[in-house]
Each structure stands twice: as C-alpha cells, then as structure tokens.
Amino acid sequence: MQQKTDVLQGTLALMVLKTLDVLGPLHGYGIARRIERISGDLLAVNQGTLYPVLLKLEQEGAIASEWGASENNRKARFYRLTRAGRKQLQAETKDWEQTATIIGRFFDAKAEDLS
Amino acid sequence: MKSLRRFLSRLGHFATRRRDDERLRQEIAEHIALQTEENLRAGLSPVEARRQAMLKFGGVEAMKQDYRAQHGLLLIENFLGDLRNAARTISRMPALAAVIIFSLAIGIGVNTTIFSWIQMILFQPLPAVSGASNFLLVEPRSETSGYPGASWLEYRDLQSRLPALRDLIASQMVPFNVGEPGKTERTHGQLVSGNFFSALGLKPAIGRFIRPEEAERLGTEPVVVISYDYWQTRFRGSPTTLGQTLRVNERDLTIIGVAPKEFQGTLVPLKFELWAPATMTPALLGGVRDLDDRTSRAFSLIGMLKPGATRQQAQTEFTNAMAQLARDYPDASAGIGGEILSFWEAPRGPQRLIISGLAILQGVMLLLLLAVCGNTANLMLARGSTRQREMAVRIALGAGRWRIASLVLSENMLLAFLGAGLGAAFAVWGTTALRIAPMIGAFPILFPTKVDEFTLAFAIVLGIACGLIFSAAPALHLARLDPQNGLRSGPNTPPRSRARKVLMGVEVGLASVVLIAAALFLDSFRNARQTDPRFRPEGVLLAAYDLSGRNPDDASDREFAARLLERLRSLPDVEAAAIATNVPVDLHGIPGRPFTVQGRVRTELGQDRAISNTVTPGYFKVMGIPLLEGNDFAEMRDKASPPQAIVNEEFVSRYLNGADAIGRQLQARAGTFTIIGVARNSVYDALGEPAQPAMYFSYRDRPSYQGEIHLKTRSGNEAALTSETRAVLRELDPMLPLYDVRTLSQHIDRNLYLRRIPARMFAVLGPLLLGLAAIGIYAVVSYGVARRTREIGVRLAFGATSKRVVLQIIRENLGAIAQGTAVGWLLALLISLHVFPNGPFDSGVFLGVPTLLLAVATLACWLPARRASQIDPMAALRHE
Numbered sequence: 001m002q003q004k005t006d007v008l009q010g011t012l013a014l015m016v017l018k019t020l021d022v023l024g025p026l027h028g029y030g031i032a033r034r035i036e037r038i039s040g041d042l043l044a045v046n047q048g049t050l051y052p053v054l055l056k057l058e059q060e061g062a063i064a065s066e067w068g069a070s071e072n073n074r075k076a077r078f079y080r081l082t083r084a085g086r087k088q089l090q091a092e093t094k095d096w097e098q099t100a101t102i103i104g105r106f107f108d109a110k111a112e113d114l115s
Numbered sequence: 116m117k118s119l120r121r122f123l124s125r126l127g128h129f130a131t132r133r134r135d136d137e138r139l140r141q142e143i144a145e146h147i148a149l150q151t152e153e154n155l156r157a158g159l160s161p162v163e164a165r166r167q168a169m170l171k172f173g174g175v176e177a178m179k180q181d182y183r184a185q186h187g188l189l190l191i192e193n194f195l196g197d198l199r200n201a202a203r204t205i206s207r208m209p210a211l212a213a214v215i216i217f218s219l220a221i222g223i224g225v226n227t228t229i230f231s232w233i234q235m236i237l238f239q240p241l242p243a244v245s246g247a248s249n250f251l252l253v254e255p256r257s258e259t260s261g262y263p264g265a266s267w268l269e270y271r272d273l274q275s276r277l278p279a280l281r282d283l284i285a286s287q288m289v290p291f292n293v294g295e296p297g298k299t300e301r302t303h304g305q306l307v308s309g310n311f312f313s314a315l316g317l318k319p320a321i322g323r324f325i326r327p328e329e330a331e332r333l334g335t336e337p338v339v340v341i342s343y344d345y346w347q348t349r350f351r352g353s354p355t356t357l358g359q360t361l362r363v364n365e366r367d368l369t370i371i372g373v374a375p376k377e378f379q380g381t382l383v384p385l386k387f388e389l390w391a392p393a394t395m396t397p398a399l400l401g402g403v404r405d406l407d408d409r410t411s412r413a414f415s416l417i418g419m420l421k422p423g424a425t426r427q428q429a430q431t432e433f434t435n436a437m438a439q440l441a442r443d444y445p446d447a448s449a450g451i452g453g454e455i456l457s458f459w460e461a462p463r464g465p466q467r468l469i470i471s472g473l474a475i476l477q478g479v480m481l482l483l484l485l486a487v488c489g490n491t492a493n494l495m496l497a498r499g500s501t502r503q504r505e506m507a508v509r510i511a512l513g514a515g516r517w518r519i520a521s522l523v524l525s526e527n528m529l530l531a532f533l534g535a536g537l538g539a540a541f542a543v544w545g546t547t548a549l550r551i552a553p554m555i556g557a558f559p560i561l562f563p564t565k566v567d568e569f570t571l572a573f574a575i576v577l578g579i580a581c582g583l584i585f586s587a588a589p590a591l592h593l594a595r596l597d598p599q600n601g602l603r604s605g606p607n608t609p610p611r612s613r614a615r616k617v618l619m620g621v622e623v624g625l626a627s628v629v630l631i632a633a634a635l636f637l638d639s640f641r642n643a644r645q646t647d648p649r650f651r652p653e654g655v656l657l658a659a660y661d662l663s664g665r666n667p668d669d670a671s672d673r674e675f676a677a678r679l680l681e682r683l684r685s686l687p688d689v690e691a692a693a694i695a696t697n698v699p700v701d702l703h704g705i706p707g708r709p710f711t712v713q714g715r716v717r718t719e720l721g722q723d724r725a726i727s728n729t730v731t732p733g734y735f736k737v738m739g740i741p742l743l744e745g746n747d748f749a750e751m752r753d754k755a756s757p758p759q760a761i762v763n764e765e766f767v768s769r770y771l772n773g774a775d776a777i778g779r780q781l782q783a784r785a786g787t788f789t790i791i792g793v794a795r796n797s798v799y800d801a802l803g804e805p806a807q808p809a810m811y812f813s814y815r816d817r818p819s820y821q822g823e824i825h826l827k828t829r830s831g832n833e834a835a836l837t838s839e840t841r842a843v844l845r846e847l848d849p850m851l852p853l854y855d856v857r858t859l860s861q862h863i864d865r866n867l868y869l870r871r872i873p874a875r876m877f878a879v880l881g882p883l884l885l886g887l888a889a890i891g892i893y894a895v896v897s898y899g900v901a902r903r904t905r906e907i908g909v910r911l912a913f914g915a916t917s918k919r920v921v922l923q924i925i926r927e928n929l930g931a932i933a934q935g936t937a938v939g940w941l942l943a944l945l946i947s948l949h950v951f952p953n954g955p956f957d958s959g960v961f962l963g964v965p966t967l968l969l970a971v972a973t974l975a976c977w978l979p980a981r982r983a984s985q986i987d988p989m990a991a992l993r994h995e
Contacts, residue, residue, distance in 0.1 A: 028142055029149040046173030047150075051142065052182045072152070076145050077138070 012053045013062075014096060015039065017081065017089040020063060025080035027070055028054060054079060062088050139182055147172055193518070197525035204526055211498065212530060215491050218887050219534025219581055222484035224541025225876065227574045229477045231546045231564040234573075235383075236473070240458035242563035243378035244315045246419075251426065252456040253283065253416035255437060257724075262454075262462045263707075264412040266447065267393065267405055269440060270308065273416070276436035279429035280418035282314030286381055287413045289400065291363050291389055292661060292852070301661075301854045302345075304363075304389030305380050306396050312340070312374075314419070315381075320346070322357045322372030330392040333406065338392065339368035345388040346373045363389065364399045379561055381417060386561040409447030410709070410784065430455045449722070475950060476873050479632045482625055483884060484581065489622030490891035492585035495527060496615050497898040499589040506593045520590040527586035528579075535578025542566050542574060588614055615895050619928070620935030626888045627939030627968050628946070633877035633884075634960040635947060640874035642803075643867060648700065649797035651739030654690075655825055655859035656833040657698060658840055660851055662820040672818035675847070677751035680731060682843045683826060688836060690829045693734035694814060694822040699799050700863050710810065712790075713780040715770045725766055726799050726809040727783070729817050735761075735794060737827040745777050745792030748813040758816040760788035764796045766808040781810065785817050802863070825859075833858050885968070889975040896928050897979030907983050908991025917984035924980035925973060932972045936965050 012035075019034045020026060026034070031054075032047045057063045062085030070076035081089070147168045154164035172178075205212045241247035253273070254262045265273070270285040277283060285308040292299040305311075309330030317324065320343055329336035339361055341349075350356040360367040368391060380387035393414070396405045405413045420429060433453045441448040456462065506519055514522075546564045592614060660679075662672060676694050683692040697705040709722035717723055732748040735741070743764065749756040760781045767776045781788045796806045814822075826836055837856050844853050857865070864871075900907070907920055944961065 027145070027149075029146045032146070033153075046178075047146065047171050048143070048173040048175060048178035051139065051178060055182060070145070070149065074145060074148065075141070076149075077142050 012050065013057055014089070014092050016050070016053060016057060017062060017085055017092070020079060020081040021086065021089055025068075025078045027068075027076040027078050029076075031079065057085070061085070139179065143172070143175060193521070194525065197522055198529065200522065201526040201529040205529060208498070211494060214887075214890060215494060215530050216534045216537060218487045218490065218883075219531060219578070220537035220541055221880070221883060222480070222487040223535050223538025223574055223577045223581070224545060225880065226477065226480045226484055226577060227538060227542035227566070227570055228545035228549070229473065229480055230573045231542065231566060231570045232562070233473055233477060234569055235562065235564045236459045238569075239563065240383055241315065241381060242383065243375045244317065246316070248458070249419050250417050250458065251280070251420065251429065252458060252461060253277070253280070253418050253433060253453065254456055254462060255412065255451050255453045258450045258452070263451070265414045265416050266409045266412050267396075267414060268407065268409050269412075269448070270414055270416060272440060273433075273436055276439075277418065277429060277432050279421055279424035279432050281421045282310050283416055283418040284308055284311050284314050284381070285393060285414040285416050286311060287393065287396070287405070287415070288380075288382060288385065288387065290661070291399070292365075293361060293363050293389070295362055299850075299852050301852065302388045303385070304391060305382075305387050306393045306399070307390050308393050311390065317375055317378060319372040320375050321354060322370070324372050325390065325392050330394050333394050333397065336392055337366060337368045337395065337398075338371045339363065340372045340374055340390040341370055342374050342379065342386075342388045343376045361389075363391070366395075366398055368395075377563060379563065382415070384560045384562045409444050426455055476876075479629055482632075483629045483880060484577065485584070486622055486625035486629055486884060487887060488581050488584045489618055489625055490887050491530070491581070492588050493615060493618045493622060493891045494894050495585060495589045496592065496618065497894050499523065499593055503593070519593055523590040523593055524582075524586045527589070528582040531578045531582030531585075534581065535574050538578070539566065539571055539574040542570065588618060615899070616928070616931040619892060619895050620931040620938075622891055622935070623888060623932045623968065623972060624935035624939030624942070626884055627936045627965060628943045629884055630881055630968060631940070631943035631960055631964045632946070633881040634964050635957060636877045637874055637881075638957055638960055640867070640871065644802075644864075646798075646802040648802060648863070649740070649795065650699065652859040652863055654828045654831045654833050655737060656828065656836050656840070656856070657859055657862055658824045658837075658853050658856040660822060660824065660844060660853055662851070667820040669818045672820050673751060673815065676731060676814050676818060676822060679824070679843070679847060680733070680751065682846065683824070683840065686836070686839055686843070688828050688830050688839075689826055691733050691736040691827040693731045693737045693825045695728055695730040695734055695825060696819050696822060697728045698823050698859075698862060699797065700802060700866050701800075705799050708783060711782040712770055714774065723770060725762075726807050727812065728809065729812045729814055729819060731814040734811070734825065737825045738797070740797050741795050743793045743795055745790075747792065749815060751815050753815060758786055758788040759791045759813050761792040761794055761811040762790055763794045763809045765806040766810060767793055769808050783810075783812075785812070788812065788816065802867075885971055888968070889971050892928070892932065892972050892975035893978060896924065896976045897982070899928075900924060900979045900983040904983065904986065904991050908986065908988045911984070911986075911988040912992065917981075920984040921977065921980045924983065925976045928976045929969075929973060933969065936968055940965055
C-alpha cells in the first residue's frame with residue numbers, strides 16, 4: 001500500500017509541475033481540476049492527497065506559493081513554478097520518457113527476445 | 116542539497132506548526148468552497164453540492180496527518196510525545212522508578228569514579244603537564260632486586276646516550292623542614308635536574324623556574340620553586356613572595372617562582388610543595404654523596420620521545436647505554452639493565468599500587484552494572500506485561516510496531532538518563548571524596564582525578580548502553596504482541612514468558628560473579644590485615660625526628676639518640692624503647708644494600724643485596740622479634756665492642772647455606788661488621804611477602820640524623836604516650852619538631868589504604884546488589900503469581916494444600932535461578948583462577964556466596980508464593 005502511494009505521489013508531483021508549467025500560477029483547486037480533467041479517474045476520489053504533494057514540492061523549492069484572490073474574489077493560495085522547478089520538470093520528463101520507453105519495449109517484447 | 120533544504124524548511128515549520136495548520140485549514144476550506152460552487156453550477160442542491168465536494172476531497176483527517184508528516188519533523192514530534200508519555204508513565208510508578216534510577220545511578224557512579232582514576236593514569240599521569248601521556252619512565256633494572264632508581268652520574272651519562280628521548284629529567288623526592296628553628300614544618304619536595312620544568316613544558320604562575328645552569332655546579336644556587344597551593348596558603352598568593360628567602364633544612368633558599376596551579380610533581384599521587392636544583396642535594400641533605408656516588412641510586416628518570424622516534428628505539432639505546440655503564444663501572448652498575456615504561460606500567464612506588472587491581476575493579480563493576488541492567492530489564496518486563504492490553508489497544512488503533520518499541524524505548528531511556536545523571540553526580544562526589552587520601556607515611560597525597568568531559572561522556576555512554584540493554588527485551592516483547600490476542604487475553608490466560616526466567620537467571624548469574632569477586636576482595640583485604648607480620652604491632656607508638664637542620668655529626672647524632680632513649684625509658688608506661696631508620700610495611704619500602712659476607716663466594720656478576728635497617732639496642736624487644744641466636748647490640752655508649760650486625764634467618768639460609776653466622780665478618784659500604792646475632796624473619800615491605808634476607812646495623816656504629824622512635828607501652832594504650840614523648844623531645848631540644856606520630860597499627864593500616872578503597876566499595880555494593888537481586892526476583896515471581904491467581908484457585912479448590920502450591924512456585928522459579936548461579940559461579944572461578952593463578956581456593960567464599968544468594972532468592976520467591984497460596988479459592992475463581 002505504501003508503495004502505491006509513493007508511485008502515485010511521484011507521478012502526481014510530475015503532473016503538478018507540468019500543469020503549472022503550461023498554465024502558469026494556479027491555486028490548489030485549479031490544479032486538481034486540471035489534473036482530473038486530463039487524467040480521468042486518478043484524482044477523482046481523493047483530491048486532498050494533492051496538498052501534501054504541493055507542500056513537498058514547495059519544501060524542495062520546485063514551486064513557490066503566495067496568497068492571492070481567486071476568480072470569484074476569494075482568498076486563495078496560488079502556486080507557481082520556480083526556476084528550479086522548471087529544471088526538475090525537464091529532468092523528470094526526460095527520465096520518465098526513458099523509463100516509459102524501456103517499459104514499453106519490455107511490453108512489446110516477444111518470448112524469443114527474452115529467452 | 117535538496118534534502119537539506121527540505122530539512123531546514125521542516126525545521127522552520129516545526130517551530131511554526133500552529134500557523135501552518137491554519138494555512139492548511141484555509142486552503143481546504145477554499146478548495147471545498149470552489150468545488151461546491153462548481154457542483155452548484157452543475158445543478159446540485161446546496162447540501163448535496165457540499166457533500167459531494169467533501170467526498171471528492173477525501174479523508175480530511177488522514178490528509179492532514181499526511182500533510183503534517185510531510186510538514187514537520189515527525190520523528191521529533193513523536194519523540195517529544197513519547198517523552199511526555201514516558202514522564203507520565205514513570206511518575207505513575209514512583210517506587211519502581213526510584214529503585215531503577217537509584218540502582219543505575221550507583222552502578223554508573225561507581226564505574227565513572229573508577230574510570231576517572233583509569234583516565235588519570237592513562238591520559239593525565241602528570242596534572243598540569245600537557246601531553247603528559249607522552250612521557251616515559253626510564254627505569255634501570257637490576258637482575259636481582261627490581262628497580263633501584265638511577266644515580267646522578269648515571270643520569271648525566273644517559274642524557275647524552277639516549278638520542279631517541281628529547282629531554283631526560285631526573286628528580287628525587289626528599290623531606291624538608293621548612294622554617295626557622297623551633298617553628299619548622301615538615302613538607303616534601305623534589306630535587307630536580309635543571310631541565311625539569313622546561314622539559315615538562317610548564318609555565319610559572321609567577322616568577323621563573325630553575326634554569327639549566329643552576330643545576331650544573333654543586334650547591335651554588337640556593338633557589339627554590341614553590342607549589343601554587345603552598346604560595347596561596349603560606350604567602351596568601353602575594354606577588355612579593357618572589358625573592359623572599361625560605362629556610363629549608365637550615366639553608367636559606369630564594370623563592371624564584373611558583374609552579375602552575377595543578378602541578379604536584381612527577382610522582383602522582385604524591386603531592387610536592389618545593390622544587391630545588393638537584394645540585395643542592397649535599398647542602399640540603401647533610402652531606403649525602405648522592406651526586407658523586409654511582410651506587411647511590413636516588414633519582415627517578417623520565418623522558419619524552421623525540422618526534423619520529425619509537426619506544427623500541429629508546430629501549431635499544433637504553434639497553435646499550437646501561438650495558439656500557441656496567442662495563443665501565445662494574446662495582447656500581449654490574450647486572451643493571453633498564454626498561455622504558457609507560458606511567459601506567461610504573462614498576463615501583465605509589466603509582467604501582469594504584470594501577471594494580473584498577474582494571475579488575477573496573478571489570479567487576481561493569482559486571483555489576485550489567486547485573487543491575489538485567490534486574491531493571493526484568494522489572495520492566497514484568498511491568499510491561501501488565502500493559503499488554505494498553506499496547507494491544509495502541510496497535511489496534513494503528514500504531515506501528517516501531518512506534519510501540521520506541522514508546523517503550525523512550526520510557527526506558529528516560530529512566531537510564533535519569534540514572535546516568537544521578538550517577539554522574541555520585542561520581543563527582545566520589546572522585547572528590549577519594550581525591551584526598553589520608554597521609555601515607557608522612558607524604559601528602561592528592562589524586563588529581565576529576566569528572567571532566569571524558570568521564571561525563573563515559574557516564575552518558577554507560578547510560579545509553581544500559582537503556583538499550585534493558586529496553587531490548589520488553590520492547591521486543593511488546594512489539595511482537597498480537598493485538599487480537601493481547602486484547603482477548605485477560606489476566607486469566609497467562610502467556611508463559613521464558614524471557615523473564617532467562618533474564619532472572621542471567622541477572623542472578625551476574626550477581627553471583629560480582630558477589631564472589633566482592634567477597635574475594637574483602638577476604639584478601641581481611642587476610643592482609645590479619646596476616647601475621649611476624650612482629651608485634653600492638654602497643655607500639657611511632658614518631659619521627661630529624662636533626663638534619665642541626666649540622667649534625669656522628670657523635671652528636673649518637674649522643675642525641677642515647678639521651679633520648681634514656682629519657683624515654685624512664686617514662687613509667689614505657690616497657691621498651693628503640694630508634695630505627697626504617698619502619699616495616701612502609702609505602703616506599705626499606706632500602707636494600709649491597710654487602711659481602713665472609714664464607715660466601717658469589718659466582719655470578721653483581722652484588723648480593725639485603726634489606727638494611729639501622730636500629731638501637733632494644734629494637735627487637737619493642738618489635739617482638741625474637742633473637743634466635745646471639746645477643747642484642749651493645750649499648751649506645753659502649754666504645755669497646757667492634758662494629759656489630761644482626762642478620763635474619765633468610766640471610767643465613769640464602770647466603771650462608773644455614774651455616775653458623777655468629778662471628779663472621781660482614782662487609783658493607785659503611786665498613787666491616789661482626790655478626791653477633793640472628794633474628795627471626797619478619798615482614799619488611801608488604802604483608803604476605805616471601806621471606807627476604809635482611810641485615811640490621813647498630814645506631815651505635817652508624818648513627819643517623821633522623822630516626823623513627825619506637826615505644827612499647829606497658830598498658831597497651833600507646834596513643835596516650837604522644838604528649839609525654841613530645842615533652843621529652845622538647846626537653847632535649849626545644850626547637851626540634853616531632854612529626855608523623857602514629858601507632859604501628861595505624862601505620863600498617865594506612866599503607867593498606869589503597870587496598871581498602873575497593874574493599875569498602877565492595878562492602879557497600881555487595882549487600883546492595885543482593886538486595887536488588889532480591890527485589891528483581893520478588894517482582895518477577897509476584898507478577899507471575901498474580902497472573903495465575905485463577906489457576907492457583909482451581910488447584911486449591913481441588914484440594915491442593917497451600918504448602919504444595921508454595922513449593923511448586925518456588926521450584927519453578929528456583930530452577931532458573933540455580934542455573935544462573937551455577938554459570939556465574941563457574942565464571943567467577945575461571946576469573947579468579949586467571950587473576951590469582953596460584954592463589955588458594957577460597958572455599959568459604961565459593962560455597963558461602965551461592966548459598967547466601969540462593970537463600971535470599973528462595974525468600975524472594977517464597978514471599979509472593981505464600982501470599983498467593985493464602986487466597987480464598989472462591990475469590991480466586993471469581994477473580995477477573
């Protein structure tokens with residue numbers, strides 16, 4: 001169970017970074033909505049899990065946050081990507097693509113390739 | 116880098132936890148509000164919109180927990196929580212906690228105290244001297260008579276012949292009479308080579324030290340360096356002390372400097388107050404020939420290795436140098452080699468006495484601490500078991516195994532640290548109390564031990580080790596607990612714990628090792644006291660006088676002694692009186708001197724040596740040493756008789772093969788003597804020593820400026836003679852002080868002082884440990900019995916007699932205890948065989964201690980067992 005959360009959190013962090021990269025500063029709810037829309041089910045149940053991830057990223061310095069006003073003028077905390085976060089995103093994107101390629105190759109592999 | 120940043124940020128958040136919680140709350144509220152609005156827009160009812168928003172968000176509490184785990188320092192938070200919890204738990208069991216903390220404190224305190232001594236010897240053998248452990252002893256060694264010390268001329272030769280050593284320092288300890296005649300005060304100092312202070316790297320508190328050139332020419336530089344304490348007490352620390360003159364042994368010495376605060380000389384634990392150039396020796400010691408006589412080995416040498424040089428190198432050079440000296444001066448140096456030794460290997464003197472046994476003591480005390488740990492583990496285990504339910508609830512509510520273990524660990528660690536803290540306090544008290552020993556002989560003694568950061572670290576490490584040791588069993592036990600089982604099992608289904616019994620056995624085993632060691636120590640100490648010294652110490656008063664300030668010559672010394680004896684013998688309570696140069700069983704031993712005796716041809720190189728004491732007629736009567744053959748010495752004023760000597764049995768059998776000794780000529784450095792008597796062997800240096808050859812000379816032939824008065828009383832109340840003796844001396848010479856007045860029994864006791872410290876420690880710790888073991892056993896058994904109340908009730912209901920029940924409980928527990936005792940007994944036997952390979956088997960101790968231990972253990976089992984057996988079976992069956 002622990003492991004599954006780790007994987008989830010790892011991918012979630014990447015999704016958060018990508019979302020902020022594409023859309024610019026956004027509050028927690030906004031991020032959750034975007035990710036939900038793109039990922040389908042992944043965050044449908046527990047949107048709350050997003051916040052620990054946001055905190056972790058902030059502690060690592062990948063994102064920064066400040067209070068601001070939301071669309072309907074409510075007080076909301078806005079997160080934005082920092083320079084370090086952008087670098088991390090690039091690196092992790094590359095890593096992820098590499099891993100995906102390797103795993104993909106394994107899934108494509110036939111019995112004779114593995115023997 | 117990233118993790119460091121996270122850590123710092125977490126640390127920050129840890130401090131501002133409340134504000135961060137507020138932020139999270141706001142964010143969640145915001146998130147849910149936005150989602151609710153969204154849902155409203157999708158057409159849900161307000162209530163349903165909010166409900167759906169909440170559902171979608173997920174478990175708020177779990178998320179918050181997760182968030183906090185990310186946010187703060189979970190470990191520290193948990194730790195602080197545990198600590199609070201531990202403090203609460205401990206405060207709920209004050210009696211048990213007190214027993215545990217106190218016993219740990221004793222164990223840790225004793226170990227720390229002993230460690231401070233070991234540390235002193237290993238790392239700081241010379242207080243105030245930095246890098247003192249780099250200094251080595253340079254000890255000439257005679258094939259036949261141990262380590263005689265070095266002569267001054269030898270020192271001068273060695274200085275240039277040991278290139279591996281940086282500065283070779285020579286020193287000799289001497290008694291000084293300081294002050295104007297009539298007001299003199301006895302103190303001690305060292306006569307030192309010119310490089311003494313510079314080689315030790317000392318800086319004077321004020322003034323300067325002795326310069327090398329001041330110890331070059333004989334007796335020309337009457338200067339003296341005083342100790343810091345002496346400066347403070349006698350001169351009130353005044354800066355004008357410099358340049359003042361100090362009257363020492365009737366010579367005026369100019370004070371040129373004050374030694375640094377803690378410096379007490381190079382023969383720790385002896386404490387010296389004055390340092391004068393070695394070249395002042397003849398002037399200060401009434402013309403002794405220490406400086407030009409190679410057979411007068413009065414100096415001790417120490418030196419520091421040059422950078423890059425090895426001890427092996429120094430040893431080789433020393434061996435070669437001594438071999439060369441033996442060829443050049445066969446009379447004085449034949450058969451004398453040498454050894455380079457560390458301070459802790461000191462072969463003679465006071466240091467030797469401390470070191471021997473200290474390591475064993477530490478080992479035994481560590482075992483004692485281990486036994487205390489075992490006891491504590493047992494108590495905690497017994498207590499832990501009653502908390503099974505609590506722990507099961509915790510586990511069921513989701514506490515991890517590690518959390519449970521850390522909970523138990525933190526409780527025990529808190530106990531251990533409290534124990535270590537109190538133990539350190541004990542150690543501070545102990546080292547201070549043991550620092551100042553009573554004067555041994557006339558020498559002031561100061562052990563420069565202190566509780567510093569090393570010793571404190573040692574105490575803390577001991578505390579941590581103890582905590583871990585006695586936490587392990589209960590923590591494992593509870594962490595392995597199955598929550599289902601733990602919740603279900605009431606007090607009726609006792610899970611039999613083997614761990615408790617094993618622990619009980621181990622503890623009792625360790626206790627028996629320590630108790631046997633303690634008993635052996637005490638026994639050897641008592642034996643030493645009861646060893647027949649082969650002289651009679653009862654009813655003998657000792658007192659010393661010193662005429663060195665009177666510019667004495669042989670005739671005046673002899674006349675003084677004769678008149679003193681006449682007056683003393685006329686005192687009504689004096690049965691016999693004598694004067695001698697040496698008192699047996701002295702810390703510094705009685706000197707051995709070379710001789711040749713008629714009828715003995717020595718085949719090997721070197722010289723025969725025998726213990727030598729110069730005594731007046733009447734000495735053998737005072738000491739109760741019978742003369743086996745011949746007569747006592749001629750009277751002091753007798754001018755007709757030739758120089759006389761009396762030898763002992765061992766002398767006759769070793770050097771004369773038992774032939775008739777009377778009438779033979781004995782040649783010593785002081786002249787030729789005729790043997791007129793044979794005395795029975797007695798003890799000279801230490802109680803229990805093998806027989807040593809000895810020769811006695813007469814005061815009549817070899818008068819001395821100093822003497823130890825020996826008085827034998829009629830009434831047996833020797834201490835009452837003190838004032839009369841003082842009065843007699845005052846009549847003879849109103850200015851002369853009488854010093855070091857003590858009874859012969861006291862004298863012997865004082866020299867057993869260093870053996871008495873461990874003996875006292877054991878005398879206190881032994882019963883304490885026995886008590887602790889009893890408490891431990893009692894706790895375990897009464898816990899076990901309490902858990903089996905129902906079973907016992909059933910037995911009683913079915914007709915078992917209470918006696919049977921009691922016997923069964925005792926039998927069950929005594930099995931483990933007996934096994935532990937047996938193992939401990941064997942271990943103790945092995946250790947004692949290792950330490951005293953030839954020692955006699957002390958059957959009293961080896962039978963008595965296990966018997967006592969088992970008796971106490973049986974009692975500790977019996978008490979709870981009896982209580983259990985006396986319950987009403989009906990009440991027991993209803994017991995839930």
